[in-house]
Amino acid sequence: MHRALARGAAAAAAAPRPPPGAAAGGPSAAASFSGRSAAAAASPAGGRRVAAAAAGGGGRRVAVVVGGAAGLAAAAALTAAGLDVTLFEQGRGLGGRVCSRRVDGGGGGDGAAAAELSFDHGAQYLSPKPAPFAALLAELEAAGALARWHGAVGDINASGSGVLDLGSFRPGGKALYVGSPSNSAFGRALAARCGPGRLSAHTAVRAHGLALEPATGRWRLRVRPAAAGDSGGPASEPWPEAFDGVVSALSANSTVRLLGGGDGGDGDAAAAPAIAAAAAGVRSNVCWALMLALRRPSGLPLDGALIAGGGPLAWIARNSSKPGRARPAGDAWVETWVIHASPEWSNARRDARREQVAAELLAAFAHAAPCVREAIEGGGGRPPLALAHRWNNAYPLNPLTAPPPAEPGAPRLVACGDWAAGPRVGDAYASGLAAAESLLAQL
Numbered sequence: 001m002h003r004a005l006a007r008g009a010a011a012a013a014a015a016p017r018p019p020p021g022a023a024a025g026g027p028s029a030a031a032s033f034s035g036r037s038a039a040a041a042a043s044p045a046g047g048r049r050v051a052a053a054a055a056g057g058g059g060r061r062v063a064v065v066v067g068g069a070a071g072l073a074a075a076a077a078l079t080a081a082g083l084d085v086t087l088f089e090q091g092r093g094l095g096g097r098v099c100s101r102r103v104d105g106g107g108g109g110d111g112a113a114a115a116e117l118s119f120d121h122g123a124q125y126l127s128p129k130p131a132p133f134a135a136l137l138a139e140l141e142a143a144g145a146l147a148r149w150h151g152a153v154g155d156i157n158a159s160g161s162g163v164l165d166l167g168s169f170r171p172g173g174k175a176l177y178v179g180s181p182s183n184s185a186f187g188r189a190l191a192a193r194c195g196p197g198r199l200s201a202h203t204a205v206r207a208h209g210l211a212l213e214p215a216t217g218r219w220r221l222r223v224r225p226a227a228a229g230d231s232g233g234p235a236s237e238p239w240p241e242a243f244d245g246v247v248s249a250l251s252a253n254s255t256v257r258l259l260g261g262g263d264g265g266d267g268d269a270a271a272a273p274a275i276a277a278a279a280a281g282v283r284s285n286v287c288w289a290l291m292l293a294l295r296r297p298s299g300l301p302l303d304g305a306l307i308a309g310g311g312p313l314a315w316i317a318r319n320s321s322k323p324g325r326a327r328p329a330g331d332a333w334v335e336t337w338v339i340h341a342s343p344e345w346s347n348a349r350r351d352a353r354r355e356q357v358a359a360e361l362l363a364a365f366a367h368a369a370p371c372v373r374e375a376i377e378g379g380g381g382r383p384p385l386a387l388a389h390r391w392n393n394a395y396p397l398n399p400l401t402a403p404p405p406a407e408p409g410a411p412r413l414v415a416c417g418d419w420a421a422g423p424r425v426g427d428a429y430a431s432g433l434a435a436a437e438s439l440l441a442q443l
């Protein structure tokens with residue numbers, strides 16, 4: 001066992017137990033998570049523990065594999081029911097595809113401005129459906145973690161060659177929620193709703209293998225530092241604790257890898273072959289995103305638009321028009337944009353270099369809106385930042401229409417995620433709640 005793993009197990013065992021019956025979502029849960037940068041501790045497996053661990057003390061402990069909307073929904077429901085939850089997330093923060101990317105000076109490889117910029121480069125906004133998600137959004141708005149985006153956001157047509165027909169723009173008039181001050185606030189706020197002291201969340205830790213212990217009927221997870229990547233680096237290690245139940249809230253592809261046997265070639269038997277087979281039938285697309293800063297205002301008379309009519313662009317959003325986003329520092333930049341390429345265009349460039357993709361998407365945006373081209377030319381011909389990011393599993397194209405099958409050989413293991421429900425954050429959240437309910441019924 002890694003020494004760090006052993007240390008982490010001892011620390012978890014020694015941690016004080018929270019008072020029984022303490023209210024879920026209270027201040028101590030919020031403080032333990034939001035103190036991440038100040039109080040984040042070393043985690044077993046070399047990751048970061050970003051929420052306080054609760055001691056065992058006879059309580060039932062559940063592993064929630066990953067911290068996107070689905071996993072965090074399940075974690076909150078399980079801790080509210082009095083269970084202790086250990087959550088594993090390979091990313092540096094929580095929230096999954098609802099996140100923001102901070103880019104500091106020089107980070108774009110394209111002469112980025114000195115000021116730090118933040119982009120919501122994944123999910124753009126949260127819509128209040130289904131009903132439990134609408135209730136959550138209202139709660140998080142009241143708590144200041146979300147705000148309404150009142151920009152001019154709607155639908156627009158493009159010509160066959162990809163030029164926007166500005167006259168066709170139709171504002172949507174829907175309620176649009178975004179994280180405040182950035183979309184990263186969403187994951188933090190969801191984690192803070194977990195019962196005080198009942199969530200032990202570990203980021204930068206990759207779940208790598210899962211097996212049922214025949215002697216005890218409990219689940220054992222193997223993990224490795226996320227920095228090690230998919231291959232190479234240190235071998236995975238068993239997590240020190242065994243779990244009474246497991247919620248798998250991965251994307252479809254990752255579900256297949258974890259539950260279908262041997263994520264990374266460690267020779268595991270499949271933990272849940274029927275669930276893995278259901279996930280394997282769900283296809284998803286690549287989405288290339290461009291994060292762009294402009295030195296001059298574009299004058300484009302809209303803040304966000306879904307583009308119909310073909311061409312490389314599917315969505316454009318003036319990121320800086322969202323509430324609470326950073327204001328420009330000096331004259332380094334005046335507005336920021338997030339551009340999403342269409343599924344067809346993105347899939348065809350799955351393996352392209354990101355510099356090439358950034359250049360192509362910038363050219364496509366300038367072509368789509370002449371005022372953008374003029375703003376770029378007026379700002380010296382080269383934007384201060386144009387950085388591309390590839391989302392490998394952006395949306396499930398054919399999500400399940402019913403929850404994943406129960407698996408007789410995998411007791412107290414439930415799976416969820418957008419692939420199991422629908423292509424929106426609200427769907428993922430609802431599937432996480434349903435998974436928690438199903439697990440509670442089995443415990």
Ligand SMILES: Cc1cc2nc3c(=O)[nH]c(=O)nc-3n(C[C@H](O)[C@H](O)[C@H](O)COP(=O)(O)OP(=O)(O)OC[C@H]3O[C@@H](n4cnc5c(N)ncnc54)[C@H](O)[C@@H]3O)c2cc1C
Binds near residue numbers: 121125206340393418
């Ligand atoms: C570009 C883009 C734009 C979108 N726009 C919108 C929008 O405007 N509105 C909307 O409602 N939806 C939007 N979506 C869809 C929405 O983001 C997703 O449906 C939703 O966030 C999925 O949540 P989830 O919890 O199922 O998965 P995720 O959020 O993907 O969470 C899964 C987590 O698993 C982690 N992980 C993977 N493998 C491992 C492992 N082995 N060990 C540990 N951790 C692991 C990942 O890091 C990730 O954090 C968009 C998606 C993309 C990509």
